[in-house]
Amino acid sequence: MLFRMYNVTLPPDLECFAAELVAEVRYSDMSDVVCIGVALLPRAEAEPTAFMASLYEAEAEGERDGFFTMDEIAQEMYDIIEAKRQRR
Numbered sequence: 847m848l849f850r851m852y853n854v855t856l857p858p859d860l861e862c863f864a865a866e867l868v869a870e871v872r873y874s875d876m877s878d879v880v881c882i883g884v885a886l887l888p889r890a891e892a893e894p895t896a897f898m899a900s901l902y903e904a905e906a907e908g909e910r911d912g913f914f915t916m917d918e919i920a921q922e923m924y925d926i927i928e929a930k931r932q933r934r
Contacts (some may be wrong), residue, residue, distance in 0.1 A: 863897055 854876075856864060864879040873879045909922075 864876055867873050867879050868875060873882065
């Protein structure tokens, strides 16, 4: 199904940006620019949800497997660096 939109009002900065894209022949007209912008919205809307899901997953993993202290992480990092230095 094709939905025709006859009038879209953009803030001046976005209108200038869209006009530049058309002038550079990156898009054929303003309609194409708006279409691409709207097509990107599902991904932009999904990213915060996916990020929050990964945080909850990491928290659950920590609860299940235990947490590391900053000192433990720092020590492991220093041990890895020292081991690489000694291999030289």
